[in-house]
Amino acid sequence: MVHPLHIAPFALAAAFAFAAPAAAQNQGGDRVNMVIAYSEDECPQPTTADEIVVCEILVEADRYRIPQNLRQSDSPENISHARKVESIRYIGAFGTLSCDPAGAGGFTGCTEQFIDRAYAEREGAESVRFGQLIEAARQERLSTIDSTAAAEQSRVEQIEREYLERLERERDGPLPGEGELPSVVTPDPGE
Numbered sequence: 001m002v003h004p005l006h007i008a009p010f011a012l013a014a015a016f017a018f019a020a021p022a023a024a025q026n027q028g029g030d031r032v033n034m035v036i037a038y039s040e041d042e043c044p045q046p047t048t049a050d051e052i053v054v055c056e057i058l059v060e061a062d063r064y065r066i067p068q069n070l071r072q073s074d075s076p077e078n079i080s081h082a083r084k085v086e087s088i089r090y091i092g093a094f095g096t097l098s099c100d101p102a103g104a105g106g107f108t109g110c111t112e113q114f115i116d117r118a119y120a121e122r123e124g125a126e127s128v129r130f131g132q133l134i135e136a137a138r139q140e141r142l143s144t145i146d147s148t149a150a151a152e153q154s155r156v157e158q159i160e161r162e163y164l165e166r167l168e169r170e171r172d173g174p175l176p177g178e179g180e181l182p183s184v185v186t187p188d189p190g191e
Helices: 004-027 081-089 108-124 130-142 145-172
Strands: 031-037 051-057
Touching: 031 130, 051 130
Parallel strands: 031 051
Antiparallel strands: none
């Protein structure tokens, strides 16, 4: 039987593992499409300007294999109960924070060991780190914003110059009908 205290650290570690990529996705408000592909041709192109496509290219030989991180595992689910009991039985330290069945509070160290092991596995994992790939793609896209903004600014300034020049020409030019004054015939009162 699995003790509830043994499950809690793994649930906590799993929550942290999935929170990091999600936080990176929501950081810029961009739509992120994460794809695992086996050649450059399989990578889709972004469909909108605010979409980031992160394409991780893997080796073609691994296409139909079990993923590397699942081939061999030291996770507690894959260790037999007999080996767990054997490892706890011969531990020399006992008491509080020792993860030992002997002594008062010996179980309290197990949680800490499980959490430390989960963090070590997360740091050393060979899995795809989408959070880092998303940030790299975002930085690459942001690097072109300055040149795009400068081009747009110069285009707007050119339009404004043309508009002001047209207004100046219209102001300095003659008004419609200004050159020709209408001849007014005034009747002679003696007639």
